Amino acid sequence: MEKAVDPKIYFRTCIALLALLALTWITAYVDLGPFNLIAALAIAITKAILIALFFMHIKGSSRLLHLAALAGVMWLLILIALTLADYATRR
Amino acid sequence: MPTLTSPVSEESEIVAEQFDDIDQQRSAAQLGMWIFLATEVLFFGGLFLSYTVYRFTYGQVFVEASRRLDVILGGTNTAVLLVSSLLMALAVRAAQLDRRLLLVRLLVGTALLGLVFMSIKAVEYHTDYVDHLIPGTRFHWAGADPRKAELFFWLYFGMTGLHAIHVTVGIGVLLVLALLACRGRFAAGNYNPVEISGLYWHFVDIVWVFLFPLLYLVGHR
Known part of the structure; x- marks a missing residue:
């Protein structure tokens, strides 16, 4: 049976995700030309990786x-x- | 609630016949869920592919159409789903630690945030209806290229609609889990259903993480 991890990891992951959401929101109001899409996708991919690693326990599986x-x-x-x-x- | 019976007799009750032990049963359930999620990636993938092709082809119209969406409501919904994922992760942990009351509360909390998400989505859809942005005979677009703008809204409703169906299914699953947790179904390490439902909920969250910037934040605002 897998051991339960320290809940701090989940809280930190959530704070990081909300910070990235704020970042993606802010960058949307700055004209970066084609890099708006690249920045938005890079942030979304980072968020997806964080969710998969820590919430979905890919880390350690x-x-x-x-x-x-x-x-x-x-x-x-x-x-x-x-x-x-x-x-x-x-x- | 933890019982006082020996772990051996408990395990024989919760491990299905075809498995050697509870660990094997658990890894089989997880692998099965991840394979299902891979099929889900491709299920949504078709829509993401259509989106990619048409955004590539009609970039400027997509920027204008995207500005009609409410970025405040969409962003709030992203935050709601991210926090619901936190509650879900904590729920799986509560199940691992056999803390029944906490588990029930967290499952209900996650489901409630799912309902908040769906309510905000309903408000958005209603505004789109009033503004004649739903594709079909009543679709009205004042700018240039109404057909191309309509295509953006087909994709918007297709993608968010399919996602909303997934959220609805998730809410149902969470409420059933909460009911079963109340009855002590997940005691003594038998928390597989909670864990794999958690994987599903996080996956639905990841889909929205991509939908939000792709639909609401096309180009800069």
Whole structure:
């Protein structure tokens, strides 16, 4: 049976997530050109990783679970990358 | 409530026939849930792909359409879901520690925050209805390229709608778990259902973490 972790980890994760939400909100009001999208996605990916690592206990879980978690993301990236390889190169 | 019976007899009651022990049962449940979540990533993935293609194609119209969404309500909803994820993580911990009353309270608290999220979403949808932003015959767009703006709102309602269905299912699951927790179903290390439902709830949270900037914060405001 997995041991319960110190609840401080959950509170800190939540505070970090709310801080990142504030950051994404603020950057939306600054004109960064194409970097608005890149910044928004980078922050969203960071938030998703924090949730997966600490709330979903990917940190400290077996490699099998790491593989299962990454598999979904990998297939999504293949789906988007190959589709954009078509759309982004059309004239 | 912890009982005084020996752990061996408890374990034989809660471990299904096909498993050697409770640890094996637990890892099977977790792997199964993560594989389900991978299919969910691709379920939402189709919508995210459509979004990517059309944002790539009609960037400027998407910026204008996105400005019609209420960023205050959307941002508040993000915070609500993030805090609900905190409560869910604490609920799983309460289940691990066999603290029944705390578990019930945290599960109900998480479900209530889910209801707050859905209420705010309902207010947003109502405003969209009043403003004729729901795609269909009543859709009205004063700016240029109404068809392309309508496409943004198709994606907005498709993505947030599918997400809202997931939140609704999650609220139902949480309330059933709270009821079962009241009856002591998750005592003595038998907390698999709480843990994998937690994974589901966190996943739904992650989906919204991407939906918020992609739909509400297209371009700068």
